[in-house]
Amino acid sequence: MTSGKVYLMGAGPGNLDYLTLKGYQVLSIADVLIYDDLVDPQLLQLVPSECIQLYMGKRGGSPSTPQDIINLLLVDFCLQGKQVVRLKGGDPFIFGRANPEIESLVASNCDYEVIPGISSALAAPLLAGIPLTDKNLSRCFVVLSGHDPDSLDWEAIALIDTIVILMGGRSLEAIINHLQDKGRSPTTPIAIIRDCARPQQQIWSGTLETIVDQVAEISLSPTVIVIGDVVTLRQMSSSSSLPLSGKTVLVTRSAEQSSKFSDLLQQQGATVIEMPALEITPPSSWEKLDQAIANLGEFDWLILTSANGVNYFFERLGDRGKDARSLAGVKIAVVGKKTAETLKQQGVLADYIPPDFVADSLIDHFPEELKGKKILFPRVETGGREVLVKELGGQGAKVIEVPAYQSGCPQQINPQAWQALQEKMIDIITFASSKTVQNFYYLLQQALTSNSENSPQGLLEKVCIASIGPQTSKTCYEALGRVDIEAQEYTLEGLTDALIQWVNHS
Template identity: 80%
Template sequence: MTSGKVSLIGAGPGSIAYLTLKGQHLLSQAEVLIYDDLVDPQLLQLVPSNCVQLHVGKRGGSPSTPQDIINLLLVDFCSQGKQVVRLKGGDPFIFGRANPEIGALIAANCHYEVIPGISSALAAPLLAGIPLTDKDLSRCFVVLSAHDPDILDWDAIAKIDTIVILMGGRFLEDIIQNLQEKGRSPSTPIAIIRHCARPEQQVWIGTLGDIVDQITEESLSPTVMVIGDVVKLRNMTTSPSLPLSGKTVIVTRAAEQSSKFSDLLQEQGATVIEMPALEITPPSSWEGLDQAIATLKDFHWLILTSANGVHYFFERLANAGKDTRALAGVKIAVVGKKTAESLKQYGLLADYIPPDFVADSLIEHFPENLSGQKILFPRVETGGREVLVKDLSVVGAEVVEVAAYQSGCPKQINPQAWQVLQEGMADIVTFASSKTVQNFYHLVKVALTSKSKYTPQSLLENVCLASIGPQTSKTCYEAFGRVDVEAQEYTLEGLTAALIQWAKTQN
């Protein structure tokens, strides 16, 4: 039996973008995930589908899982030989309560390791454009937790150039009073940063004398406070030249698929929320595809129109005990740059890719006469476009359609994406296929209650709707009555370029 291990991982300040590579690797191998509040919901999608997930978050003033229970869970699962990930916000060793958990693991002779994370104490000021040190204004800084302000040495704290306070939202007035009593001026600058590294991040700037008036009736959890003259240096933004800085983008995609598109957008400064709008599953029966694979030598062409089609075709090819050599004599046509890239992963290059990467131009530019040619077309089981098959048949080709996969709509909308939409924080929603448009519309419509003042169209009134190409745009018009951005090159790179051009017009 494999020995168990517990990995205590720092999830970072809020966004999945700030998770370490080692943390990501360990999450991908987790058999049990025990996670805190404030971790990005997208992190939960990094674990295997059969991973046991347990939420044990602790929030001030709310019911919480007792620490003793958390310790017992870690020891119990580890003793069963499981690979356990204990996912903590920020860094495990900065107010992360790692010590009692490590103590329990040591006492039970359990293997463990600790993976550092980026603490909000460091990230929140940076993401708000506030440096913690400066050669003139701040030679040092202190980080403290203020959930129990009465036990702190305010005499010593007040003398530090820059003060960073975590977990102090409920005690703001006590903090201000203590600092002023120990000599800090009412004119001392203060910044309060709520929900750092998230799309809903907010920053209030004031002084010890007036900040309370600014945040009356605001919930200050979770927040990071920065007190000191460095607050005057705010707006030293980390990436002012990136064209999508300050834009929150919802990327609709297939569940459990990594998103290269998200990486492209983040490289341009965007905050990305990935929203699964498709569930890709095996077809209801493999019979048709397996039979076609058994007679591959009878086909002249194999047409692949999606990365999913590529994946499932080669999965069944391997299941039949065959490899790419079985395709000797069969030419391959692919639609889409992503499909071509997926094919390359199997060591194959397409014999033909239509211009503009779209199916509509496949027949018009086909490199040879298709009359009498037998074509294998592995495709989505239901809901796919019929135009391609019809056009191939018109020119005399014999098309054998087989179900290679099925695509469906998730049962409910991603909670983080829904919150961003409801609170008006989304700037852009992107669509890379007609089905993502249809499913996104359905998910939003279902999420809106009968008493809601919104419709899917009005909820997105101030949101840019971005499409990868004409067919997707057509579906956008049908669902929402408009499209704001359409890629000139019908690829993810093309859509990124179109969004960059759109962003320039907004400034």
């Protein structure tokens, strides 16, 4: 039997981007993943599909799995010959309860390895633009837990230039009282960083005298507190000339498609929260597409109107033992730059791309007479627009529609996005298709009903609604009552440019 091993591993401060390379490699071989709170859900996608995933989070004031049970699980899986990853937020040796786990592993002769992670004690101040050391303002700093403030030596702590406190949100007032009792001035700067390194990160700055009122009735978990004169350096360190700096954008696309748009927005300084509003899946049956693929030589044109249509068509083409050479006698028309780029990745160039990147433009500018032409149109199974088929048929073409994929609505709203909407953290919501608007509205209604809140329009009253083009805008008006931004060029790049123009003129 293969020897088992346990990896006590730090996940970093809360974002996949800050996982170490060693951590990435270990997750890829995991048989069992036992993970804590504050771990980026994207990390869970890095383990093999057959990996056993067990959530063992511990949050103050909430029920949690006893440490003894976790210790037993680690030992048991290891003795079964499994590669076990014990994934902890931050670094496993900074308030990570690693010692009792190591003791249990050693007592049972289990092999283990500790893999460091970036602690939020270091990352949160940095990402907030606060240097923990400075030759004039901070010669040293201390990191401590605020879980039980009364047990700490505040007389000694108060003398240290910079104080970093983890798990101190619930004890903020007690911490401030202790420091002032031991001589720290009420005007001492303080910063509170919640959800460090995540898209919903928030920062409050003030003084020991003012901060409690600033964050009254706000949940401060998870949070990192920084106290000291270096907090005054934050504006100098974090100022940015990027056009979308300070704006939080909610991206409503399918999970498979959101990354590129998020990257574009982040490059312009935006904080991005992704809310999957589409789930892309295979069609209910491949029969019609398979039949069309078997008779590709009969068609004059292949029309592709989405990256999903391209990907699913060519994937199925390969499954049927064919490749792009089967399209030798077929001309290809695509709608949109993204669709054309996706087609190019398959090693195929489009014969025709309409100038305005929309289906209506394809009909208006089609390069040859359509009468008598036979056209293959792989498309979404349900819910797509019918105008293209109707207009092509009206000009004498015979259009064969075949389902190539299906787009559905997720079962519930993404919790992170819902929290951000409730807490009025969102400045802009972007929509890149009518379906994302419809699904977003449905998910929002569901969440509002279960939480007895106001209408979707009320919740979005101060949020800018941005659309990629006319058809999406029409659906925005129908569902949400308004559109504030519409891209001039109907692409993700065009939508990004439209957001920048709106920010510059608002």
